[in-house]
Amino acid sequence: MADFKIWMNGRLLPQDQAVLPVNSAAVFYATNVFEGLRAYWNATDGELYAFRLADHFARLRESMKMMRFSVPYGDDDLFEAVRAVLAGNGVQEDVHMHMVAYVLGAGMDATSPTGLYINPRQRGRLAPEGRGLACCVSSWQRTSDNAIPIRLKCGANYQNGRLALLQAKADGYDAPIFLNRDGKVAEGTGATLFMVRKGRVVTPGTASDILESITRATLIEDVCPGMLGLDVAERDIDRTELYVAEEAFFCGSGYEITPITSIDRFPLGSGEIGPVTRAISKVYMGLVRGVDTQHPEWRTPTYKAVTV
Numbered sequence: 001m002a003d004f005k006i007w008m009n010g011r012l013l014p015q016d017q018a019v020l021p022v023n024s025a026a027v028f029y030a031t032n033v034f035e036g037l038r039a040y041w042n043a044t045d046g047e048l049y050a051f052r053l054a055d056h057f058a059r060l061r062e063s064m065k066m067m068r069f070s071v072p073y074g075d076d077d078l079f080e081a082v083r084a085v086l087a088g089n090g091v092q093e094d095v096h097m098h099m100v101a102y103v104l105g106a107g108m109d110a111t112s113p114t115g116l117y118i119n120p121r122q123r124g125r126l127a128p129e130g131r132g133l134a135c136c137v138s139s140w141q142r143t144s145d146n147a148i149p150i151r152l153k154c155g156a157n158y159q160n161g162r163l164a165l166l167q168a169k170a171d172g173y174d175a176p177i178f179l180n181r182d183g184k185v186a187e188g189t190g191a192t193l194f195m196v197r198k199g200r201v202v203t204p205g206t207a208s209d210i211l212e213s214i215t216r217a218t219l220i221e222d223v224c225p226g227m228l229g230l231d232v233a234e235r236d237i238d239r240t241e242l243y244v245a246e247e248a249f250f251c252g253s254g255y256e257i258t259p260i261t262s263i264d265r266f267p268l269g270s271g272e273i274g275p276v277t278r279a280i281s282k283v284y285m286g287l288v289r290g291v292d293t294q295h296p297e298w299r300t301p302t303y304k305a306v307t308v
Ligand SMILES: Cc1ncc(COP(=O)(O)O)c(C=O)c1O
Pocket: 036, 150, 187, 188, 189, 190, 191, 192, 210, 211, 212, 213, 214, 215, 216, 251, 252, 253, 254
């Protein structure tokens, strides 16, 4: 696996030199906000396209605002950092990046000084080729908006996901699905959930204690209705609906479209990856790489821009 250098506050550093002080809020309380995003190499175009960069920057800014960070990085700073890390590493392959803004000061109420790093890495697909995930409904509850809001993409929030993931694995499942404080379906640990029920594509609404996912928006805005002619219903989902769904999948920048083929050991549909999931995945992957040239506004060229 390529050991990419990390861009940290304007410098490219080897992995073991990109470190944070132990007394910083960033380390002790996980006072950071972050984005996980992907850039896709398009060999025909000789270009590395970052997908929906502007939306990731906007969400990072919202997270910084909610966390009262003293220095909210602007789009220009963030784009320059993305270009610098990709160019500095000479990346010409698919890459996943964590873009992290953090608080260096000590203490629970620290809001400054802030720092920024981007950690690029190779990241494969989450479900083995041709197989879907065996999921469970977690006995851990998704944290609620008035406690630890999931709309806010803060590192500390992910302890909720960690508890559920480790429990799911200990119980022999691949991944958990969270219910929210109202007992309705929320999402996965780091992905949005969609199901296909009675031929209809359904996903929980954004007030269901979920992250406002950019991939979810991509499917709702055009992939499903425009490119595939599939309506998407945004509504509450009951736990038992999952058991009788024809299909289900996770989606996210990291997860892309990851099929789920059983939930609490109930096989979904035939127990194989379903046709709707396959179709959505195919269209999504064509779009992010720019093989399908629709929606050029969603793909930011990062490679030619830095090498000319
Ligand atoms: C908790 C959570 N939900 C959903 C998602 C999917 O969001 P997106 O499509 O913006 O990557 C992610 C990934 O960032 C996540 O961490």
